Amino acid sequence: MNGSNITNDHFSLKSVCHEEAIIFRNNDSSLGSSLWGQDVYYKYQIKDAAELNKIYNATGGASWIKRQNWPVNSAITFSYSYSEGINYVRGDTLLISYPPPQKDTGIIQLRVQEIHLNQNNLTGALPSLQLDSLKVAEFSLNAIASIGNLQAPKLERLSIGGNPITQLPVFNLASLKQLYASGCQISGSLVQWNTPALEVLNLGYNKLSALSAGLNYPKLKYVDLSGNVITGQLPFWNTPKLEYLHLGSNQLTSVSGELNYAHLYYFNIGNNQIAGNVPDWNFPAIKELTAYNNQFTGSLPAFDFPLIEYFDFYNNMLTGPIPDYSWPELLYFDLSNNQISGPMPDLYAPKLKNYNLYNNQLTGDLENLDFPDLEGLNLANNKLNGTIQTEFDFPKLTVFLMQNNSLKGPMPYTYLPEVTHFNLFFNELTGTFPDAEMTKLVELRMWNNKFDSLPDLASGAPDLWELSCYNNKLQFDDLLPKRT
Structure with a gap:
């Protein structure tokens, strides 16, 4: 054990850090076997009580739907009460030793590991917080208008969707893997944050208007920016692990031909204003490509999509013949409402279920x-x-x-x-x-x-x-x- 001792004739105080994570739920304060044997009384202290109470006070806690055991008690007690929506992990433990015949006292400091306050009538501004052990924070479907700076070095998932938030802070969250913020009112441009571990980004149905070029998220796999008002070009980003990209229902006018993502299986740019020829994308893992309701012109490239299942370019201005694709996994093929000419294609698609070439010039x-x-x-x-x-x-x-x-x-x-x-x-x-x-x-x-x-x-x-x-x-x- 690591720690420091402060001693005199009456007692010694040792601070010991225990790394193992024990989650406390539903008033269960059991610790299993004794840490120091039979002669230790255990007490508890919720170390992050002050930070939790900042949330309660700033977001109208008295009007929350679920508020059992709020505000959080910060005192040292023989037992603790589980506060609605909070899960704890054991942090530092203080051992106060007394000379015999007294029993020693172990003060177990509880740290917040998860916050679950979805759909709980939170209002106002979520304050700046410092929560060193926090891994999950969920505040979705409330009436939170703004978010303060979060200092949470272990935070992996942040969910704030369905709030009237208009602006996000410049996140500095080194461990953040998942950010869910759909259905808010976030405006402006998507910019680079210091979130190198980010894997999931959902900002669908906001008011974002632009995409910055050259974004660098090397671990990003899932991006949903659908239902915004994003204009201009879909640029190239350094996201080599990207698997899912949804930009449907925006106002994009062009798309880069450099989007050659080796792991991309879902790509949706439907219902935009994209004009020009269809790029000859190299998506070897693509399963669903959706580009309906745009202004694409020219002929379709001879795509090599061996795993494609869903291909939709409905309602564009495509011309020329349809290539003789060989797509053994294809289920859905829609090129209706274009200006495609030439003969019926020799399409190899033995699993095809829906075939739509309506309103062309075949x-x-x-x-x-x-x-x-x-x-x-x-x-x-x-x-x-x-x-x-x-x-x-x-x-x-x-x-x-x-x-x-x-x-x-x-x-x-x-x-x-x-x-x-x-x-x-x-x-x-x-x-x-x-x-x-x-x-x-x-x-x-x-x-x-x-x-x-x-x-x-x-x-x-x-x-x-x-x-x-x-x-x-x-x-x-x-x-x-x-x-x-």
Whole structure:
């Protein structure tokens, strides 16, 4: 044991530091085995009581929803009371030794390790605090208007989201790993803090307006800045471990082509104002890339995304043909509402569930639909003017939209047992409409084609409520149930 002795004829005082962390919860003041044997009385002192009471006094503690055992007692007592929302760790222990026959006294100093005061009606300003053992501080969903300087060298998680805070201090928190401050009113620019251990940064849905270039957070993995008013360019940061980057619903106008993050699996820049060509990003770990509602132009690069599952560039101004991607893990592919031309791509995606090329300028044959797990298919509002060169063998498909094209010729083999909505109006399809075993069909819209016969839809699809088939070559008998 380390420490110093102060002695005279009556007593000695030894200060001993115990490193092991013992958390006290729910009025449990058990320490297990005796530190010095049978002849020691134990007392307690909450060393950080004054700092805790600063929080209570500055944030309207008398009006807190949960305030059991607040204010915190700073006196030396034979037992201590657990204050609502506070967890302690054993810090220094003072041993006051007396000559026999008296028993020695051990004063166990309790230090604050966790503060949990979420949703507790805290108001006003959170004061400056010095809490040397604090690791977790949670003040979310209150009415705190500002935050003072925090001196907490061991603090790892700080949660202040859902407060009307307008500005953050320049944090100097060497151990901070997680900062949650979404849903506040924080404005200005995201700047460099002295938080070298930072891994998670959530400042979504604030009023941030700018991003500083060259931010250096070497351990940062998760960034959520969505729902702000950030303008200008998304710059390059030194964040080599970045895995998650969400900047959706801002006002960004450009994005750096240097964002080559080896570990990035989620990248969302949807609902911004980003213009220009799509950069040829190198994201070998990417699983979800979302860039809808922007102003991207030009052709898509031939991305090499072997792990991609979700790819969304809906509602841009993309042109040119779609590359023949080979993405074996792809589940969702949406390029609708663009100006893409050329033929149907030869997309290798055996797990694809949703395929949306609605409202583009695709031409040629309808082909390359080898997707056995497909659940939604939208090819409507294109300029497909060839024939159907693929089978419609989709046992899981529920919605099939291919209207407003100029497809010609007969329908292929069709098997759609789960389909509920099937639209193919405004084409030039001919011959017999196939018996596709559409027993769950609710809506079939096929007007303005050249079909000359129908299967027994009236009895084969009991939930059918709309069959629109005018401007074909059908007879009235084609609409009646077939007699057995």
